[in-house]
Every structure is written in structure tokens, then in C-alpha cells.
Amino acid sequence: MKDGIVTRDQRVDTAPFVSDEVKLTTCYMCACRCGIKVHLKDNQVRYIEGNPDHPVNKGVLCAKGSAGIMQQNSPAKLQKPLLRVGERGEGKFKEIEWSEALELATGWLKDVRDKDPSRLAFFTGRDQSQSFTGWWASQFGTRNFAAHGGFCSVNMAAAGLYSIGGSFWEFGEPDWDLTKYFLMFGVAEDHDSNPIKMGLGKLKTRGEAKFVSVNPIRTGYSSIADEWIGIKPGTDGLFVMALIQELLKSDNVDWDYLGRYTNAAWLVIQDPGSAQDGLFARDKDGNAFVATAKDGLKSVQDTDADPVLVGEYQLESGQKAVPAFQLMAERYLSEDYAAEAVSEKTGIPAETIRRIAAELAKVAFEEEIVLDIPWTDWAGRKQEKMIGRPVSMHAMRGISAHSNGFHTCRAIHLLQMLLGSIDVPGGFRHKPPFPKPCPPGPKPAGHESKANTPLGGMPLGFPQGPEDLLVDEQGNPKRIDKAYSWEYPLAAHGLMHMVIHNAWASDPCEIDVLFMYMSNMGWNSTMNVPDTVRYLTDKKADGSYKIPHFIYSDAYHSETVAYADLILPDTTYLERWDCISLLDRPICSAHGAADSIRQPVITLDRDVRPFQDVMLDLGVMLGLPGMTDDTGAAKYPGGYSDYMVNHERSPGIGPLAGWRGEDKSGQGRGAPNPDQLNSYIENGCFWEKHFTPEQSYYKFANKAYLEEAVYMGFMGAPDPVVMQVYSETMQKFRLAAQGHGDRQPPEHLRERVGEFFDPLPLWYVPFEEEGLDEEKYPLHAVTQRPMHMYHSWGSQNAWLRQITARNPLFMHVDTAKELGIEDDDWLWVKSPHGRVKGQAKLMTGVNKYTVWTWNAIGKRKGAWGLKDVAPEATKGFLLNHIISELLPSKEDGYRYSNSDPVTGQAAWYDLKVSIEKCQEAECGETSPMLDAQDAIPNKSDCLEISRYGAALSGAPSGKDSLPHEEWIGNREENASSSSGIRTGHGNRIAETQGEEGTK
Amino acid sequence: MHPAKSVIFFTTASGGGYGLLLILLLGNVFNLLPTYIFFLLVCYGLAFILIAAGLLSSTFHLGHPERAWRALTQWRSSWLSREGVMAIVTFIPTGLYALYVIFFQDSFSALMELIGLVGAVCCVITVYCTAMIYASLKTIHAWSNRFVPYGYLLLSLTTGMVLITGMMMVWGYDTGIFGWLSPLLLLGSLYWKVSYWRFLDQTKSVSSPESATGLGEFGAVSLLEAPHTEANYLMQEMGFSIARKHSEKLRKIVLWAGFGAPFILLAFALFQAGVIGGIAAVLAVVLAGIGIFVERWLFFAEAKHTVAMYYGAKDA
Amino acid sequence: MTSLPTNSPTKKLGLVIDLDICVGCHACAVNCKEWNTSGHSAPLTDQDPYGADPSGVWFNRIHSFEVENEKTGGRTVNFPKSCLHCEDAPCVTVCPTGASYKREEDGIVLVNADHCIGCKLCSWACPYGAREYDEDAGVMKKCTLCVDKIYNPNLPEESRVPACVSTCPVGARSFGDLGDPNSDVSKLVESRGGYDLMPEQECKPTNKYLPPRPKKQGSPENDTMALTPMADSSAGVISRWVDKFLSA
Ligand SMILES: Nc1nc2c(c(=O)[nH]1)N[C@H]1C(S)=C(S)[C@@H](COP(=O)(O)OP(=O)(O)OC[C@H]3O[C@@H](n4cnc5c(=O)[nH]c(N)nc54)[C@H](O)[C@@H]3O)O[C@H]1N2
Ligand SMILES: Nc1nc2c(c(=O)[nH]1)N[C@H]1C(S)=C(S)[C@@H](COP(=O)(O)OP(=O)(O)OC[C@H]3O[C@@H](n4cnc5c(=O)[nH]c(N)nc54)[C@H](O)[C@@H]3O)O[C@H]1N2
Ligand code: SF4
Ligand code: SF4
Ligand code: SF4
Ligand code: SF4
Numbered sequence A: 001m002k003d004g005i006v007t008r009d010q011r012v013d014t015a016p017f018v019s020d021e022v023k024l025t026t027c028y029m030c031a032c033r034c035g036i037k038v039h040l041k042d043n044q045v046r047y048i049e050g051n052p053d054h055p056v057n058k059g060v061l062c063a064k065g066s067a068g069i070m071q072q073n074s075p076a077k078l079q080k081p082l083l084r085v086g087e088r089g090e091g092k093f094k095e096i097e098w099s100e101a102l103e104l105a106t107g108w109l110k111d112v113r114d115k116d117p118s119r120l121a122f123f124t125g126r127d128q129s130q131s132f133t134g135w136w137a138s139q140f141g142t143r144n145f146a147a148h149g150g151f152c153s154v155n156m157a158a159a160g161l162y163s164i165g166g167s168f169w170e171f172g173e174p175d176w177d178l179t180k181y182f183l184m185f186g187v188a189e190d191h192d193s194n195p196i197k198m199g200l201g202k203l204k205t206r207g208e209a210k211f212v213s214v215n216p217i218r219t220g221y222s223s224i225a226d227e228w229i230g231i232k233p234g235t236d237g238l239f240v241m242a243l244i245q246e247l248l249k250s251d252n253v254d255w256d257y258l259g260r261y262t263n264a265a266w267l268v269i270q271d272p273g274s275a276q277d278g279l280f281a282r283d284k285d286g287n288a289f290v291a292t293a294k295d296g297l298k299s300v301q302d303t304d305a306d307p308v309l310v311g312e313y314q315l316e317s318g319q320k321a322v323p324a325f326q327l328m329a330e331r332y333l334s335e336d337y338a339a340e341a342v343s344e345k346t347g348i349p350a351e352t353i354r355r356i357a358a359e360l361a362k363v364a365f366e367e368e369i370v371l372d373i374p375w376t377d378w379a380g381r382k383q384e385k386m387i388g389r390p391v392s393m394h395a396m397r398g399i400s401a402h403s404n405g406f407h408t409c410r411a412i413h414l415l416q417m418l419l420g421s422i423d424v425p426g427g428f429r430h431k432p433p434f435p436k437p438c439p440p441g442p443k444p445a446g447h448e449s450k451a452n453t454p455l456g457g458m459p460l461g462f463p464q465g466p467e468d469l470l471v472d473e474q475g476n477p478k479r480i481d482k483a484y485s486w487e488y489p490l491a492a493h494g495l496m497h498m499v500i501h502n503a504w505a506s507d508p509c510e511i512d513v514l515f516m517y518m519s520n521m522g523w524n525s526t527m528n529v530p531d532t533v534r535y536l537t538d539k540k541a542d543g544s545y546k547i548p549h550f551i552y553s554d555a556y557h558s559e560t561v562a563y564a565d566l567i568l569p570d571t572t573y574l575e576r577w578d579c580i581s582l583l584d585r586p587i588c589s590a591h592g593a594a595d596s597i598r599q600p601v602i603t604l605d606r607d608v609r610p611f612q613d614v615m616l617d618l619g620v621m622l623g624l625p626g627m628t629d630d631t632g633a634a635k636y637p638g639g640y641s642d643y644m645v646n647h648e649r650s651p652g653i654g655p656l657a658g659w660r661g662e663d664k665s666g667q668g669r670g671a672p673n674p675d676q677l678n679s680y681i682e683n684g685c686f687w688e689k690h691f692t693p694e695q696s697y698y699k700f701a702n703k704a705y706l707e708e709a710v711y712m713g714f715m716g717a718p719d720p721v722v723m724q725v726y727s728e729t730m731q732k733f734r735l736a737a738q739g740h741g742d743r744q745p746p747e748h749l750r751e752r753v754g755e756f757f758d759p760l761p762l763w764y765v766p767f768e769e770e771g772l773d774e775e776k777y778p779l780h781a782v783t784q785r786p787m788h789m790y791h792s793w794g795s796q797n798a799w800l801r802q803i804t805a806r807n808p809l810f811m812h813v814d815t816a817k818e819l820g821i822e823d824d825d826w827l828w829v830k831s832p833h834g835r836v837k838g839q840a841k842l843m844t845g846v847n848k849y850t851v852w853t854w855n856a857i858g859k860r861k862g863a864w865g866l867k868d869v870a871p872e873a874t875k876g877f878l879l880n881h882i883i884s885e886l887l888p889s890k891e892d893g894y895r896y897s898n899s900d901p902v903t904g905q906a907a908w909y910d911l912k913v914s915i916e917k918c919q920e921a922e923c924g925e926t927s928p929m930l931d932a933q934d935a936i937p938n939k940s941d942c943l944e945i946s947r948y949g950a951a952l953s954g955a956p957s958g959k960d961s962l963p964h965e966e967w968i969g970n971r972e973e974n975a976s977s978s979s980g981i982r983t984g985h986g987n988r989i990a991e992t993q994g995e996e997g998t999k
Numbered sequence B: 001m002h003p004a005k006s007v008i009f010f011t012t013a014s015g016g017g018y019g020l021l022l023i024l025l026l027g028n029v030f031n032l033l034p035t036y037i038f039f040l041l042v043c044y045g046l047a048f049i050l051i052a053a054g055l056l057s058s059t060f061h062l063g064h065p066e067r068a069w070r071a072l073t074q075w076r077s078s079w080l081s082r083e084g085v086m087a088i089v090t091f092i093p094t095g096l097y098a099l100y101v102i103f104f105q106d107s108f109s110a111l112m113e114l115i116g117l118v119g120a121v122c123c124v125i126t127v128y129c130t131a132m133i134y135a136s137l138k139t140i141h142a143w144s145n146r147f148v149p150y151g152y153l154l155l156s157l158t159t160g161m162v163l164i165t166g167m168m169m170v171w172g173y174d175t176g177i178f179g180w181l182s183p184l185l186l187l188g189s190l191y192w193k194v195s196y197w198r199f200l201d202q203t204k205s206v207s208s209p210e211s212a213t214g215l216g217e218f219g220a221v222s223l224l225e226a227p228h229t230e231a232n233y234l235m236q237e238m239g240f241s242i243a244r245k246h247s248e249k250l251r252k253i254v255l256w257a258g259f260g261a262p263f264i265l266l267a268f269a270l271f272q273a274g275v276i277g278g279i280a281a282v283l284a285v286v287l288a289g290i291g292i293f294v295e296r297w298l299f300f301a302e303a304k305h306t307v308a309m310y311y312g313a314k315d316a
Numbered sequence C: 001m002t003s004l005p006t007n008s009p010t011k012k013l014g015l016v017i018d019l020d021i022c023v024g025c026h027a028c029a030v031n032c033k034e035w036n037t038s039g040h041s042a043p044l045t046d047q048d049p050y051g052a053d054p055s056g057v058w059f060n061r062i063h064s065f066e067v068e069n070e071k072t073g074g075r076t077v078n079f080p081k082s083c084l085h086c087e088d089a090p091c092v093t094v095c096p097t098g099a100s101y102k103r104e105e106d107g108i109v110l111v112n113a114d115h116c117i118g119c120k121l122c123s124w125a126c127p128y129g130a131r132e133y134d135e136d137a138g139v140m141k142k143c144t145l146c147v148d149k150i151y152n153p154n155l156p157e158e159s160r161v162p163a164c165v166s167t168c169p170v171g172a173r174s175f176g177d178l179g180d181p182n183s184d185v186s187k188l189v190e191s192r193g194g195y196d197l198m199p200e201q202e203c204k205p206t207n208k209y210l211p212p213r214p215k216k217q218g219s220p221e222n223d224t225m226a227l228t229p230m231a232d233s234s235a236g237v238i239s240r241w242v243d244k245f246l247s248a
């Protein structure tokens, strides 16, 4: 018994073949849009890895992206168009041919278009082709279009765009390389999934920056923060305003920055009762006045003027005016925003607030960064250096998903402005196409709706005053979701969360066809599951459904599928062309503009079609102008990929910016290039154009950048973007509420508009909490996104669901102790709207007044290709069962949407609950428990055992092993903080050495 | 540790078998046993059946029983391998001796006596190897201690002794020294088991959640989220835990059924030969068997593995 | 012979995991599964993948812990764990068949699936829970340190690293030769105070963990830092500004 018999041959094949082919495309396991390399074998996915050259992810891949294989193998994939045969909600369907499906849809849609196109409500959820779907809607002629932004984070988008011309989401990023202090509010994951992770890793490894996370929960990003501030939900505005007070009191503001780049110096008319009160004092050309210490009032256009930010001035009209800054300072210097005053409400000790303010000031003003990069401002003034205040901030749904989120977000932007830290070295940086003019444009289209007539513009836009609202003579909403009405005037992304309710209630109007795409509105993206399924299934006296037709496009067997009449099955992201365009939500970074495509990498094996192709086909069948030529023939006969290449929004500007023109040299502009897609594919499916160092910062006022932005079509003119400390747009609405102008809110809305359209950031108690019995519902309840799950669609994934197949209700140990609750106990979570059952998990890293759970893990039985006994359906739960899309009724019986009064953003995280232990007999299964929905026809079986990969193992190549290469995650950053480590990213030292070496 | 039935059966059955075999060999060599051929046939038969059934059952929990022969190759480092090798080796002298003693006992041979003694030593070594499979696992505090090898040997001997005593009583033989040794060994085992439990209850693994994560310098470590919401292999195999109340109940069963009651019954039988004594002896054997089976179940169920600390256990 | 290599390998390939920045995203775990399900130990079988009790073979798993400390407050630490390719690997020495072995050339601990009898003993011997029994295949599997990736000439250079390492979005994972004190990973471990898990188990793990860094600047225990107000009242603050800017 010697070695021979034992070890036989323990040599491992270290050099197997990996795949037949590697195709590059773009991930869509979430909206982050990372570049991926898909290794293929026999038309099956062998391995997906990040594309190291891709600007978004630089080779990394998250858990979702890595699980793409199992999405492709999901038993929940739809197979063929489906026509409902049972009642809505049962999920009984029969398979039909595409021809029949398209004819049916065209029939319903044609009817509508002949009558009144706005009787189509077309809402597109997690759409990455909004510039296309929005354009389709406008060609159809319906104003009733939006994507998911209204329930997602329109507060962040709108507050940002109306304040600084850009916003958080993935539209800006901290200067990861240079920032020294990073303050993050309410982020668990965000759309910039990989970039944020890469950035945090970098920032922490550099070792010189402090990272503070303000979040009721200490998990994920907050777990690696240097300081965790476990704030009470909904109170961030107060915290930020207290910080502002500290900075103001101690003179720690960037006076020059405020004077030059914001409207802090602009004079605001102080004439209570007049129609000009609170508006900027302007000259006859409409330019605002500023005051100077020596030369009196000057126009903002006077580039020599050195404005002062305080004082009281007399205008020619005799009216008084003060700089916006002074109004702002007066407000936040008030005792209401003293650290002590906000301490209890926010749950943050006054000392901590003071210290954070001091830390911010110290980093911003004592540790300023100076880059030797000369640049020229919009007015032609040469600057020798770029000054950086290395404080950066980021915020997302922890701020936006509250009914006071718009103002809170504006407060954060104000804080950034005071510190002079927007788009400067070390600060928050815009990503192109931002910054955009502020207040933003264009305005929403859709005042009129005429039979068979396109809209005059795109349905979504940005009102700049009451005149831009979509309301009728009486001030009533015109859109089905009441966006751009007096209730939600700046609803820049629409209110998708209200569509089903409003359509059911025929309030404010009726619709005939509800057409949805890629949004699970019957489950996790509705605020109110029990009522929403009722709205969808409710019938009129004559037995017909209250919402007459419901067409839905999904790729998988989601809960919403069960409620639709007609299903248009989509492909997976590996099977189709897609276009991630500068015209909607591009993949740019602060370093430059970029866009990308998806190409089909797997051959279709089912009778499903790419949704965008189907929309073009429907467009042709309906004879929509943009999609047909004079003869009525298809303008893009090649489908969506044809559109991607040949469509032009304005001459020379199309969906894709790269390789335009005959000679492929056009970047941003140029004639369509028939070979454009090949150029993309050769380049890894993306295009990117870097800024020059000169264009990189101060973009809002940087001539070199502004000219580039005009060339690229991001802006109409190279004018500076003036950031709005004080929002005149808001004041215009307020004036209307006060009785000025010819467009005024209806009586019952005057007070509301007057109150919430404050030109300066405001804090108020979130609506749900207002008037609620604190004793009865003492706890805040919020959700967080698991980093490895994308909303509902991760649970069908055999790998991801092994990580999280059920969600507990997390709560603080002390809170639990008071209630006698232990780990795994079954609990009732009660809100004024209902109750839901789940199991407890105790922890310490959570605000004591907050309970939380992972989002969208709970599933309806029968959905997502899972077995009925899946823990997602039996143990997991959705908080959405106890939220409501409506607030309790006002005195007049009216129920407002549970949304921000400025933007219509859904206020998910205003929820308050109480917790109660279940009775013995109630334990074991979640509740409410809907009946199982039927399986789709010809559903592929759920495997009992999955041996995926066994057949894809690589044969030996016979080649020699290569020596191993060392690889260090953050090599460059480690090199700078630990001695002796070579620089260069990852293992690409050789390649980057030269570049880095010269640094 | 997950109490796998096959492994529990293996250690109890083969443990008892080797104990019985050892006593038979020594008993025959030193002429302490009846030489009635059927008695010996049944006794040796029982011993070999127990051993063989145990070994067979231990292969049931293998993923690839057909490759079991490979387990004989690593005797230089692996106690499991040594155990396998010894189990086979032991069959040779013990088998030879058993055949000899049953069928050719008249022809006395010093060589055969020697073979018998070698067989006895082999039995001890085999049981020791079995014990060392467990005792060598540093990861399991409940196993990697001096109580375990002694305990295995002691219990093996005790079971063997109880079995032989029972056999002899059933056959109506005078139990002689065995009649005295059985209750004594039962008492000894009881003492050993109680000491072992005291050790278990009063000591902990040197490893802790703090050392498992290396985070002790920052404070007390507790699990927030396991890698998976549903149990995985590690949790099923190594994360098995038993409620205190439950284990207390089972410990009592072990003490009474395994040791206490058989002690009383056998002590009683010592003075009460005949049918009643026989019945008592059989009862003792059955109870001891049950007790030791439960003992072995607890031996697994109460054993905590360091891995469990990565899944929320406070200690191991 | 399943005894450990007689002259312990001078090359000790392994991972270094930075607990200071791991956000617990599970990317490394899933990417590992993805590579390896068609790799050396293919497949990484999943049982009941769409049912009540899904469980599968994973070579890498992410835990998260809370660490409580009355004085300094608590923290949450995300904690990935895979095979640590121990120098004194008990999983190798207990293996009765020789299926479990440690490679002489680089110290990687592997299982030869053709020889494994599925006795599970190695999983009992590993203190870290790094061994993965594949019920369906009846054999033990485990992290291979991506042995079929790191040397593979059929892949481009940037892919010749363990899957979990190249995919980690925060860059919390590094890979290299921990036997060479001059390697970059060794220097990283040295400078960051990298440590062994459960040294008392005496397995001498090759993989190292980098502890969370001390927290930066101020902290709640040290809340004394504050800005100095320039005036007592808000009116005072503003009139000071008026003086400052208008009388300049
Ligand atoms: N309680 C609570 N609820 C929330 C939130 C919260 O934080 N807490 N967050 C809210 C927010 S911000 C959002 S954005 C929503 C998101 O919620 P949803 O918009 O519902 O998003 P998903 O659940 O990801 O998926 C939408 C649908 O798209 C389908 N789909 C996936 N890929 C494709 C494809 O390629 N083609 C087509 N046609 N369909 C596809 C999926 O199958 C799924 O049915 O949830 C909201 N709901
Ligand atoms: N993995 C993954 N990535 C995703 C998604 C996904 O489903 N999965 N969804 C995508 C979508 S649609 C969106 S909108 C983004 C959203 O990305 P995030 O903004 O990160 O979304 P949430 O998970 O809702 O996280 C909100 C955070 O705010 C905290 N919070 C709640 N209330 C408050 C408060 O009042 N104040 C403060 N300071 N914090 C609070 C919560 O604890 C939570 O940590 O993520 C996108 N990225
Ligand atoms: S973050 Fe992950 S899921 Fe989202 S696109 Fe990137 S790799 Fe795909
Ligand atoms: S971690 Fe466990 S499996 Fe890996 S070498 Fe060490 S003992 Fe063996
Ligand atoms: S399970 Fe396989 S690798 Fe592990 S000890 Fe047994 S034979 Fe060896
Ligand atoms: S080294 Fe390879 S096998 Fe090991 S955990 Fe990482 S990816 Fe998995």
C-alpha cells in the first residue's frame, strides 16, 4: 500500500478549455448596466464575468450579475403569448399565436386612439428604454405615460434637478479618488450598485477619508462606515438643517462659491401680499439683480460684480429685497433647528450633530484640495486652479421614500452648496448629461388629447410654474395618475403607484386600456397589495371589469401576470438587443459620457419576442407616424436594432452616440451609421468618451465642459447652471396658492400648495405619522434591498434564493425585550391599513424605534415558477400588504395619495406599525395568504436536483499551465497606504504600470 | 453533530461485538467459559454478527460504498483508515481462534492460545481506533478529550460483559467471575459517563465565536445573518443541537436504562439464578442495549462542532 | 499518501480577505458557484432548487456578525469564508482514502472526486466548515482556489485569478503567494495585521483576514468637537455678516 495505489494520478487539469465562444454584452440582472463577458458552450452559459474594460464595473460583477445563468434557466420564463381564460387573478391562460396577440392588442388600442388616445394608460416600470417607450406614447398620443420613477425616487431626481441641475441616483457620484469625508444618507444598495461598492472599497482603502452613514440600520454599506448614525426615519431634514445652522453660526460657508455658482446672492423681492413677493428682482431682460458692497445693484450678467449675500436693498420699484442667502440663513438660524431642538426627534445626540458639523467644516475648509488644472469659466474668466472641498454626499431612498423627501433632499443639496462641494475635486460630481439647466426643462406635453394625433412633445417633463400643469379649467388633473396637477405639481416621473387605483375609481378620468411593461404592479411594486388586486378584479354592474383591458409584458411568471388579460412575453436580457442611451438613463461616469447596447448572445428557444420589437410592430399596425413612412410601411423593418441605429431624435442625434457618421468618427453627433452596432460589439458593447482634465470639474460653470455639452446635445446653450439655494419655481406655485395669477389651485388645495411649495427646504412630520396615535403605532417600518436580489425577480433564481428564501422582521433587542419577543417568534405587524405576519430576528445595529425587513422576498403561491411550499410564499412576507397608496381621508372625505406633495413620490417609508406576538395556533405560516395562482401553460418542470454545469465542464486543452499572477483587490489604494505594494489595478499591473508610474 | 443512525448503530453494535469477542477469546484462553459447542457457536456468532452488521451499517452512510476498500489505504495518518484495516486484520486471528475453539478445542495448542491473545489485542486496538476517529477531532470539544477513548473501551467491554453474562444465565451456566464483573463494569461505566457529562457541562471548546471570526478584540460576537436562510449541509451535519431539557431527559434514560437498571437486574440475578435470574439477565441486556444506543445518540447530539459558531452557536 | 506533503510547500497560494471593506454582497459566493459549477468539481449540485428547502454546494459563503462592545459601541462585520488551504490541514490527514490531498506545488487542498467515498470525516475535521458534501454525487467538494482558472492559458490574464477575487466589487479579496514574505499579499497582511481564524485549532490556515480598521476621527464617545458660534443669536450672526461684507 504505497503511494501508487493511493494517489493514482492526482494531477489536476489546470488548463481546461473554458468555452466555445465569449460574447460581450450588458448585464440586466439589475438596472446598473455593467459590462459582461458571457462564456458560451453549446448555446448555454458556461460563465459570466465582468468586462474589465467596461466603464461601469471595470471587471467586477455583483451576486445578481453572477447568477445570470440561473435566470436564463428559470422555470418561470414565459413561453408564448397568453390570453386569459379564467377570472383575473386566477392565472388561467391559454397560449395563443403572436399574430392573434398582436391583432387583439391592436384592436383595443386602435379603438382608443380613434376615440381619445389618453384612454390608454401606458406605464413601463423598470424600463431602460424610456426614451423609446415615451416616444411611442407620444406618437400614440397619450399623456398617460410614465415609468417607475414616481414610486421609486423622483424626490431625489426632482429635488436635485430643481436645485443643482443634477441629482443623486446614479446621476452623480462622490469623487471617490479625492474625497476625504463621505456622508451617505439612507442607501442600502442603489442603482449604481457596483460603482458604489467599488468606490467605497477604494475610499476606505485609501485610508484617509471618513465615511459616515446616516441610516436607521447598520448593515451593508453602513456596516463598513467609520461612523453609523442610526437616525429615526423621516427626520433627516431636521438633522441636515441643524448641521446648516452650525455651519452658518460659525461662518463655515463657502462665500465665493455661493456667490458665483448659486443664486444665494440673487435679490428676492420682499413685498408680502403682492404678486411679486418672493420672486427674484429682475431687470427687463429677466436677469436677476445682485447687490454689491460698493456699486449698488447689478445684474447677475455683470461678471465684474462682486455680490454680497446679506443686507436689505431698495429696488427701483420701491419694493424691498434681500439676497436669497439671507432668507435662507434666517430660517435655519432659528431655534427650531438648533442641535438641541432636533436631537430628540432625530434620535441623534446634540453633541454628535455639532461634531459632525465641525468635521464637515474642518475637511471642507481646512483640508481643501487644490488641483493644478487651469480652466475657464462660462464668462471667460481664467482660473489657475481647481479648488476642491473634499466633502461628498450621496442619498437615496431613505430620503426619497418619505412624504417630506423632496425638501429633505433639497436640504442636503443646500448643505453641499454651503460647503462649496458640488462638482469640485473631492466633492459630489455630476455625471453627464448632467448638470442640466436649473430649473430643468422641457415641460410635460399633453395638454390636449386628440383622436389619432401625436402629442406635441414627450409626456414627461418639468413644470416651471403653474402654467405648465396638466389641469383643466377647474384645476382638476388631466392625467390618470394626477401627475402635474395641483396635488403633485412637480411629478416629473408620474405616479405609477396611483394608476391602478385611479383607473378603477375612474378618478380623474376613465381609461380603456391599461398597458404595463416590466413592473410587478400586482405585488411588490404596489403600495397596497390587497386593494390593488381588488381594483384589478373588480367588476361593473354589467359584469365587465372596471378596468376594461389590461395588457402586460413580462419575461417571467410574476404575480402581475395573473391579473392581465393579454400577456406579451418578453425575452431575457441575454436574448435581445437593447440600447442604454444618452437620451434616457445612460451609463456615464463623472469621467465622461458613455452609452451601451445589449446584443443577443443566446439563441431563442421559445416563442417570445423582444418587447421593443413588439412595440414597433404595434406602431406599424396602428399606423403611428414615427414608426411608419408615408406608405404606411414600417420605418424600422429590422426592429429595435434598426431603430437603435437609424432613429434620429434631432438631426445627427440618435439613441446611440458612438461611431456615428459614414466614417464612424462621430461622437455624440453624426449621421446614422449602418455598421454602428458592429462597432459597439467590437468595443465590448459600449462607447465612451473621456472628459479632458479641464472639463472634469465645475461643469456647471466650466466653458470647456459647457461647450462639449452643447455639442453632445446635453444642453441647448453653453450657459452656466446656477444652483438654486432658493427656488423661484416653488415660490411661483406658492404665489398661485396665495391667489395670484390666472392659474390657481382649487380651493381645497390652496393651503396644501401654499404650505409645501416653500422656496427654501422645509421639514414637516411625514403624512402617515401626522395625527397617528403614537402609542398605538410606535414603530417605524422600512425595507432594505438585499444586495443579491433585484426586487421580485431574484427569487426565481436557483442560486440567489438559496441566500434569501424568506425574510424576517428585524428589530432592536431592547425593543424586542420590552415586547417579550425572541428570535424566530411569529409576529403580527400591524398598521392602520392591515396586518401581516412574519418571524422576528433580533439585532443591535438598528434604531430602537425602527423595524425592518428585506424588500420583495415574499411571493404569492404559484408565482415565479416556485413550488407552492417555497418559503418565499409560506414564510416570507411583504410589507406592502400593510402600506396604503392613499392617506386617511381629510375632513372633506378626500384621500390624497400617500406621496410627497411636491413630486408625488410614493412615501413607502412613512409606515408606522405596532408589533404583537402571534397566538400559538397562528404560528408557522405567513398571512395574508392568497390562493395559489395557476402555473402557466406548458410550464417547464421545477427540477428536484439541478446539476447545471456538469455537461459544460471543459475538456483538457493540453496546454501548459501559466505561472500564477498575484492579484490585489484595491492594488493602487493599498499601495498608497501599505508600503512595498506595487501599484496598478487588480492583476493588470503590467499594463497600468506605465500610466500609474508616471503619476 | 447530526446523530446519523447508521453511525450510531455501527459504534454500538461493533463496540458490543468487539467487547463480547474479547471476553470470549480471553475466557476461552483462560478457560473461564463453558465449552459447550452450541453455546460457543451462538456467542461467537453473535459477536461476529454484531461486528459485521456494525461495519456494514457504517458503509451505508458512505456516498460511495463500492469504493470502501479505498479507506484501507491511509492507515499512516487516518484513524478511520486504521480502524478499517484493524477491523479486517482482527477477523483473521479472532476467526481462526473461534473456529479452533469451537470445533477443535480438544487439541490444545499453545500457538492457538497465542493467536487468541493476539485476537484479543486486535479487538482492543480496533475499538481504540474507532474511538480515536472521534477523539482525534479537535473541532469537537465533546469528543477530543481523554474520556472518549477510555469510554469507548469501557463501554465496549461492559456491553460485552453484559452480553456474556446474559448468555450464560440464559443457558443456565454459573456466571462465575462474569456475574461479578458485569455489575461492576456497569457501575464503572456509570461513573465514567457521569464524569464525562460533568466535563462536558463544565468545560468549553478553546474556540469561541470570537476566535472563529477573529473579532474578539472588538467585542462579543453574535450572528446577524447566516449565509442562507434555509439549512445547508454544514448546518444539517454539524449544526445539530439539542435542547437542554431534552438532553437531560435522555441522560436520565442512559443512566437508568443503560447502567442503573442493568446493574440492579444483574446484581439481582447474581443471587437469583434460574428462570427468574435468566429473565432479569435478558432484561438487563435489552435495557443496556437501549441505554447504550441512547448514550451513543447523545454522544453525537450533544457534541458541538466549531462550525456551528459560524451559524449562531455561542460556544462549541 | 494523504499525509501532508513532507516538505511543506514553499509556495502557499491563498486569499486575503479585508473585513474592513467587505459589504456582505455575496458576489464572491455566487461568482464562485458560477465558475465552479462547470469547473474542476462540476457540478455544484443544488437540491430542491425551486422548492421548500433549497440547498446546494457552495465553496464560499457570506456570514454577517454583530460585535457588541459597551465602550466603543457595536459594529456589523460581514464575513466571507471559504477553504483556508491550511498548512496543517486536518481534512487531509483524516481522510481514509487519500482523496483529500494538499498539492506539493502550491499548497492548494483538493479532493479527488474519483477516490472519495463520501465518509464526510474531513468535514468533521475542518474547523471552518469549508468542506461541502454533494449528496447527489456522494462525494466531498470544496474550494479549489480555482485551480483550473489561475493557471489556465485559455483565459486572458485578468481572468487567471480566483473567481471570487476578480469579481469582488469592493476589492476586499486578494490572491497571491502567502509563502513568499516579499509578495504583495504578504506585505498587505503584514501592514494590516492580517490574522488566522481559530489559531488554537492549529491548522495554520493560509488564508488571512484583515481586521476592520479603527474608526476615523471623532466618535460618539468623543463628542467634544464643535464649531464656535460667531454670535449669540441668529440676529447677531446676520448683523455680523452685514458688518463684515458691507463695511469692508
Ligand atoms: N415595501 C417596499 N416596496 C417597494 C419598494 C420598497 O423599498 N419597499 N421599492 C419600490 C421601488 S423603488 C421600486 S423601483 C419597485 C420595483 O418593483 P417592480 O417595478 O415591480 O420591479 P421588479 O419586481 O424588479 O420587476 C418588475 C417585473 O419586471 C419583470 N422583468 C424582468 N426582466 C424583464 C424583461 O427582460 N422583460 C420584461 N418585459 N419584464 C421583465 C419581472 O419579471 C417583474 O415582473 O418596488 C417598489 N416597492
Ligand atoms: N440589489 C439590488 N439593487 C437595487 C435594487 C434591488 O432591488 N436590489 N433596486 C434598485 C432600485 S429600483 C432602487 S430605487 C435603488 C434604491 O436603492 P436604495 O436607496 O439603497 O434603496 P433601499 O434599499 O430602499 O434603501 C434605503 C435605505 O434607507 C434607509 N432608510 C429608511 N428610512 C430612512 C430615513 O428616514 N433616513 C435615512 N437616513 N435612511 C433611511 C433604509 O434603512 C435603507 O438602508 O436600488 C436599486 N438597486
Ligand atoms: S450591478 Fe450586478 S446585476 Fe446590476 S448590472 Fe451590474 S452586474 Fe448586473
Ligand atoms: S479550511 Fe478546512 S477544508 Fe480547508 S484546508 Fe483547512 S481544514 Fe481543510
Ligand atoms: S469524504 Fe471523501 S475526501 Fe472526505 S474524508 Fe471521506 S473520503 Fe476523504
Ligand atoms: S478561490 Fe475559487 S473556489 Fe475558492 S472560494 Fe474563491 S472562487 Fe470559490
Ligand code: SF4
Pocket: C021, C022, C023, C024, C025, C026, C027, C028, C029, C062, C078, C080, C167, C168, C169, C170, C171, C172, C173
Ligand atoms: S464580494 Fe467582496 S464585498 Fe461582497 S461579500 Fe464577497 S468579499 Fe464581501
Ligand SMILES: [Mo]
Pocket: A151, A152, A153
Ligand atoms: Mo426604484
